[in-house]
Amino acid sequence: MTQQATPVEARSMGTHLDRADGREKVTGHARYAMEHGADDGVEAPLTAWLVQSTIARGRVVRVDPAAALAHPGVVSVLDHESAPRLADTEDRELAILQDDRVGLRGQIVAVVLAETPEAAREGARLVHVAYDEEPHRASLEGAETYAPESVNAGHETDWADGDVAAAFAGAAVVVDQRYSTPHEHNSPMEPHAATALWDGERLTLWDSTQAVHAVAKTFAPMLGLEAAQITVRAPYVGGGFGSKGLPHAPEMAAALAALSVPGRPVKLAVTRQQMFALTGYRTETVSHVRLAAEPDGRLLGIEQHAVSQTSAIKEFTEQTATAARMMYAAPARATTHRVAALDVAVPSWMRAPGEMPGMFAQEVAMDELAFACEVDPIELRVRNEPDADPETGNPWNNRRLVECLERGAERFGWAGRPSAPGTVQDGDWWVGTGVAAATYPTLWMPGNTARVESLGGGRYAVSIGAVDIGTGARTVLVQIAADALGVDPAAVDLHIGDTDQPAATVAGGSAGTGSWGTAIVQTVQQLRADHGEHPDAGVASTATAEAYPDMDRYALHSFGAVFAEVRIHRWTGELRAPRLLGVYSSGRVVNPMTARSQFYGGLVMGLSGALFEESVRDPRFGHVVTQDLATYHVASHADVHGIEVEWLADDTDTLATPFGGRGIGEIGIVGTAAAVANAAWHATGIRVRDLPVTADRFVR
Amino acid sequence: MDTSITLTVDGSEHTLDVDTRTTLLDALRERIGATAPKKGCDHGQCGSCTVLLEGRRHLTCLALAVAHDGDEIVTAAGLTGSAADPASRGEDALHPVQQAFLDHDGYQCGYCTPGQICSAVGVLDEAKQGHPSHVTDDLEVGGDVELTDEEIRERMSGNLCRCGAYVGILDAVRQAAGQTPGRGVDPARHTHDHETEGAR
Ligand code: FES
Numbered sequence: 001m002t003q004q005a006t007p008v009e010a011r012s013m014g015t016h017l018d019r020a021d022g023r024e025k026v027t028g029h030a031r032y033a034m035e036h037g038a039d040d041g042v043e044a045p046l047t048a049w050l051v052q053s054t055i056a057r058g059r060v061v062r063v064d065p066a067a068a069l070a071h072p073g074v075v076s077v078l079d080h081e082s083a084p085r086l087a088d089t090e091d092r093e094l095a096i097l098q099d100d101r102v103g104l105r106g107q108i109v110a111v112v113l114a115e116t117p118e119a120a121r122e123g124a125r126l127v128h129v130a131y132d133e134e135p136h137r138a139s140l141e142g143a144e145t146y147a148p149e150s151v152n153a154g155h156e157t158d159w160a161d162g163d164v165a166a167a168f169a170g171a172a173v174v175v176d177q178r179y180s181t182p183h184e185h186n187s188p189m190e191p192h193a194a195t196a197l198w199d200g201e202r203l204t205l206w207d208s209t210q211a212v213h214a215v216a217k218t219f220a221p222m223l224g225l226e227a228a229q230i231t232v233r234a235p236y237v238g239g240g241f242g243s244k245g246l247p248h249a250p251e252m253a254a255a256l257a258a259l260s261v262p263g264r265p266v267k268l269a270v271t272r273q274q275m276f277a278l279t280g281y282r283t284e285t286v287s288h289v290r291l292a293a294e295p296d297g298r299l300l301g302i303e304q305h306a307v308s309q310t311s312a313i314k315e316f317t318e319q320t321a322t323a324a325r326m327m328y329a330a331p332a333r334a335t336t337h338r339v340a341a342l343d344v345a346v347p348s349w350m351r352a353p354g355e356m357p358g359m360f361a362q363e364v365a366m367d368e369l370a371f372a373c374e375v376d377p378i379e380l381r382v383r384n385e386p387d388a389d390p391e392t393g394n395p396w397n398n399r400r401l402v403e404c405l406e407r408g409a410e411r412f413g414w415a416g417r418p419s420a421p422g423t424v425q426d427g428d429w430w431v432g433t434g435v436a437a438a439t440y441p442t443l444w445m446p447g448n449t450a451r452v453e454s455l456g457g458g459r460y461a462v463s464i465g466a467v468d469i470g471t472g473a474r475t476v477l478v479q480i481a482a483d484a485l486g487v488d489p490a491a492v493d494l495h496i497g498d499t500d501q502p503a504a505t506v507a508g509g510s511a512g513t514g515s516w517g518t519a520i521v522q523t524v525q526q527l528r529a530d531h532g533e534h535p536d537a538g539v540a541s542t543a544t545a546e547a548y549p550d551m552d553r554y555a556l557h558s559f560g561a562v563f564a565e566v567r568i569h570r571w572t573g574e575l576r577a578p579r580l581l582g583v584y585s586s587g588r589v590v591n592p593m594t595a596r597s598q599f600y601g602g603l604v605m606g607l608s609g610a611l612f613e614e615s616v617r618d619p620r621f622g623h624v625v626t627q628d629l630a631t632y633h634v635a636s637h638a639d640v641h642g643i644e645v646e647w648l649a650d651d652t653d654t655l656a657t658p659f660g661g662r663g664i665g666e667i668g669i670v671g672t673a674a675a676v677a678n679a680a681w682h683a684t685g686i687r688v689r690d691l692p693v694t695a696d697r698f699v700r
Numbered sequence: 701m702d703t704s705i706t707l708t709v710d711g712s713e714h715t716l717d718v719d720t721r722t723t724l725l726d727a728l729r730e731r732i733g734a735t736a737p738k739k740g741c742d743h744g745q746c747g748s749c750t751v752l753l754e755g756r757r758h759l760t761c762l763a764l765a766v767a768h769d770g771d772e773i774v775t776a777a778g779l780t781g782s783a784a785d786p787a788s789r790g791e792d793a794l795h796p797v798q799q800a801f802l803d804h805d806g807y808q809c810g811y812c813t814p815g816q817i818c819s820a821v822g823v824l825d826e827a828k829q830g831h832p833s834h835v836t837d838d839l840e841v842g843g844d845v846e847l848t849d850e851e852i853r854e855r856m857s858g859n860l861c862r863c864g865a866y867v868g869i870l871d872a873v874r875q876a877a878g879q880t881p882g883r884g885v886d887p888a889r890h891t892h893d894h895e896t897e898g899a900r
């Protein structure tokens with residue numbers, strides 16, 4: 001019995017392989033959650049439309065469906081009295097329509113079912129809801145905060161080391177500033193959606209999710225079903241960036257709607273506007289960062305005290321200060337998280353939760369320290385390179401930050417950069433360059449199971465309930481399986497995206513490919529151990545990866561360096577970023593093409609966060625007013641200029657995974673906004689500590 | 701209220717009764733089952749629903765189906781050989797723009813992709829016909845506007861890609877426009893060396 005996977009030699013890995021699903025995508029044949037038809041068992045579906053609360057806190061007094069029901073095509077209206085009952089209502093984000101309480105503006109208070117989308121939408125408009133409104137709190141400013149038991153991903157709320165007070169008392173140089181990042185919405189291009197069918201015994205959900213098994217596992221006990229009674233399918237998912245990592249209320253609405261009409265499929269698409277209240281977001285963060293240093297920039301103390309907000313109906317605390325625990329060497333440090341519970345939408349995962357806002361604060365602070373000490377920003381980071389992980393004391397698996405910085409400096413042309421800000425002008429444009437470091441932990445999730453079957457003739461079928469949300473998993477898992485099997489990738493049939501396949505964890509935390517890939521390697525090795533090199537057709541093995549990386553003995557992280565050049569118009573403050581370069585060390589790159597796209601995608605979202613993204617909430621009403629793509633700006637073609645990506649050579653990390661790769665989905669967004677803000681300072685001398693870096697900051 | 705209309709979609713004619721409130725996008729997706737055009741916002745803000753309508757790119761979420769009785773629509777699916785025949789799916793030759801998106805990995809999740817591809821086909825044609833854009837210096841250039849990177853980025857900016865595949869899409873459009881392909885991926889170089897990936 002193979003207990004744990006052993007490292008695999010690369011043959012296909014590291015070389016090009018066409019995206020397995022590219023043709024389906026460019027021809028428009030790929031089917032997303034709302035696009036399943038009669039051949040999938042979705043016949044004559046009803047359309048469900050959400051009715052949302054127009055108060056932030058209080059009670060629903062009455063839902064009057066009369067006008068809606070009178071509208072042609074409307075079939076029924078579910079409210080908190082008529083909706084099917086849940087067996088478990090502890091999760092107040094998901095336990096919708098179970099009682100009269102309203103905890104946020106935009107909460108689902110009714111669901112209209114109709115024969116057509118037009119009737120459903122009009123029906124939702126015609127539902128009259130009366131409320132008993134109570135006072136609400138929807139602003140972090142001045143709100144009371146508390147220390148949560150732990151923060152996202154199970155990190156400790158507070159962590160300190162050494163004598164911080166002494167470090168600061170004796171320091172020659174101190175940076176002491178407040179940095180903030182705004183609410184941001186993941187905004188995948190495919191709005192959250194689900195098609196649901198209850199046949200009286202089984203519930204099938206065609207869901208837009210990053211985790212089919214997690215949806216089934218979460219919903220089964222709530223719906224009072226056995227896990228085996230729920231099938232979740234996600235063959236194609238139009239992006240997620242974390243918002244589809246956990247099920248949200250609209251998926252439960254689709255399930256409840258389906259339960260109310262046995263035998264009839266129900267399609268529910270969340271509108272772009274509704275997504276701003278119902279499908280998660282990155283909370284606003286405020287970080288108080290203090291750095292104490294010797295005159296040469298060597299750190300004596302690091303402090304980051306992060307405040308964010310969550311929803312009073314469900315706690316989620318962004319782990320903003322965790323990167324400060326491991327990033328740089330210092331004899332003393334203190335990190336804390338405090339959170340305010342408000343009557344607002346439930347925040348959740350958005351690409352690199354914690355690291356994205358936390359490293360923005362840290363890396364701008366480091367830039368400030370570099371200038372204060374008159375040390376080059378790259379040299380400053382080199383001087384503060386820790387030999388071992390400051391948080392655990394463990395040795396690094398493969399920390400190559402300095403190489404990323406140095407390689408990036410060379411490619412970017414960093415040498416000879418003037419250290420003073422505001423010295424380069426080109427016509428009406430101020431020009432500046434900036435750098436920031438990036439990091440992301442190597443998460444690895446136990447409990448992934450794969451099944452590998454010999455199909456005869458040297459062909460194999462590999463199944464695992466993983467999801468490809470655009471990352472390239474469907475392609476790179478084939479390469480990993482092929483190399484583990486010692487066959488050509490063309491000899492591997494991969495089956496993913498369905499709970500009919502063995503249990504798998506979320507496509508998130510940059511842990512998908514690593515965790516699923518480990519299970520596949522282990523299962524292949526099990527198959528070989530049980531059945532030899534030439535198993536008969538039909539012979540199969542199944543194995544579950546419970547362990548691989550030694551997290552107790554090593555500190556597993558990826559690193560990178562981001563360089564930015566910005567041009568800021570001296571009269572209008574318009575900011576353009578003609579050059580952005582990311583250099584990464586993330587272990588073996590399994591597929592250069594899909595990896596490059598992952599890094600580009602992270603950098604583009606980082607640039608987008610640097611320059612545009614900000615969800616503006618009106619505290620008087622409690623909702624986000626910038627709730628569409630015209631007012632919530634994300635980077636478009638014209639915003640993205642010369643982006644370059646590179647990864648270090650000979651970067652194989654078999655301490656992290658048996659195939660030597662680490663996750664790459666998130667690190668591209670980390671540090672990018674800091675690099676842009678640092679470049680903006682270098683161009684103008686104006687230090688922006690609050691994202692996004694908008695034109696008004698530079699108009700003097 | 702229902703009205704009977706006829707639409708030609710990817711070469712096949714469909715006559716259907718539609719609710720007068722039905723958008724062209726919903727008529728395509730929900731009634732005809734033509735799901736290549738996507739719904740990303742339903743408000744004309746993302747470009748996912750772009751098709752070629754009477755030969756020009758068009759947002760179908762901002763159009764009412766009844767206003768397009770008799771019109772001819774080509775979706776991304778219809779750009780491929782005889783894509784109307786599902787049995788031949790995957791067998792037909794791809795349109796050069798589709799092939800360019802594959803060659804340059806101009807997508808990740810694929811959701812914006814059919815819209816990007818229809819838009820790119822439209823851009824190539826508009827440039828040939830001499831339509832200026834916001835960044836065209838000479839508004840009376842006449843035929844064949846040179847599709848510089850700036851022109852491509854500007855003209856494609858109605859199509860958002862949250863996966864951030866803009867570098868690959870730019871490369872794809874350049875290739876389809878017959879220009880030196882590739883700042884990002886060189887499709888001829890199928891064994892990549894790990895060291896120097898990326899665009900320059
Ligand atoms: S769906 Fe038509 S522009 Fe977004």
Ligand code: FES
Pocket residue numbers: 189238239470806807808809810811812813860861862863864865
């Ligand atoms: S490929 Fe995912 S939105 Fe463009």
